[in-house]
Amino acid sequence: MLDNIISYFDMCQCEGTSLQRGMNFRLRGGHSVILMSVRANAPYRDRVEEDGSVLIYEGHDLPRSTSGPDPKSVDQPEFLSAGRRTDNGKFHHAAQEYKNGNKGPDLVQVYEKINKGIWADNGFFHLLDSWIEHDGTRRVFKFKLVAVTAPEEPSLAVVTNPSPEIRRRIIPTQIKLAVWKRDAGKCIMCGATDELHFDHILPFSKGGTSLKEDNVQLLCARHNLEKSAKIQ
Numbered sequence: 634m635l636d637n638i639i640s641y642f643d644m645c646q647c648e649g650t651s652l653q654r655g656m657n658f659r660l661r662g663g664h665s666v667i668l669m670s671v672r673a674n675a676p677y678r679d680r681v682e683e684d685g686s687v688l689i690y691e692g693h694d695l696p697r698s699t700s701g702p703d704p705k706s707v708d709q710p711e712f713l714s715a716g717r718r719t720d721n722g723k724f725h726h727a728a729q730e731y732k733n734g735n736k737g738p739d740l741v742q743v744y745e746k747i748n749k750g751i752w753a754d755n756g757f758f759h760l761l762d763s764w765i766e767h768d769g770t771r772r773v774f775k776f777k778l779v780a781v782t783a784p785e786e787p788s789l790a791v792v793t794n795p796s797p798e799i800r801r802r803i804i805p806t807q808i809k810l811a812v813w814k815r816d817a818g819k820c821i822m823c824g825a826t827d828e829l830h831f832d833h834i835l836p837f838s839k840g841g842t843s844l845k846e847d848n849v850q851l852l853c854a855r856h857n858l859e860k861s862a863k864i865q
């Protein structure tokens with residue numbers, strides 16, 4: 634669920650597969666899953682733009698091997714030696730198909746690593762664009778994803794052209810980290826340390842901001858449900 638804090642294990646349970654790689658194209662024919670990080674020591678340069686509604690995700694390197702070159706020194710591959718597409722190639726092809734008007738945008742679930750063992754569910758995005766750019770050393774893939782409101786049933790969702798009104802914003806990483814630290818990794822109501830959720834004190838739908846830690850707090854699943862029941 635959006636803005637939940639989850640373990641790697643829970644993430645795999647949710648998606649029904651072991652997420653060994655950062656880029657997972659159309660799992661079981663449905664939505665794709667990507668793992669992102671904007672931490673200083675992250676292996677790829679993912680970035681968030683436009684106050685949190687746009688994610689620019691970097692493609693991935695050749696796998697590291699003992700005999701081959703340093704993967705960070707060579708172009709990110711689009712194809713495997715057998716001519717099949719890599720994950721970069723699959724996401725790139727899907728984004729270009731959308732741009733050319735041949736299909737709707739792919740739906741992508743995004744998880745963000747915010748600290749060791751701490752992941753946040755950043756919700757669903759549409760894959761709208763992709764390109765190759767030179768990073769000073771080599772060619773890397775970039776993917777543009779725009780946050781959308783989570784559909785009830787992603788695999789059955791009719792994916793339409795996203796309009797700006799339905800754009801939501803992800804909570805910036807530094808806010809997530811500050812809130813996690815301030816609330817000591819516990820529900821502020823009961824001290825529970827599992828099934829935690831980043832709660833907007835004044836909800837986003839009522840004009841509450843994601844950009845100030847004063848408006849975000851940690852709640853467990855139970856207290857989060859109790860709160861949303863009161864608001865509705």
Ligand SMILES: [Zn+2]
Pocket residue numbers: 820821822823824825852853854855856
């Ligand atoms: Zn609680």
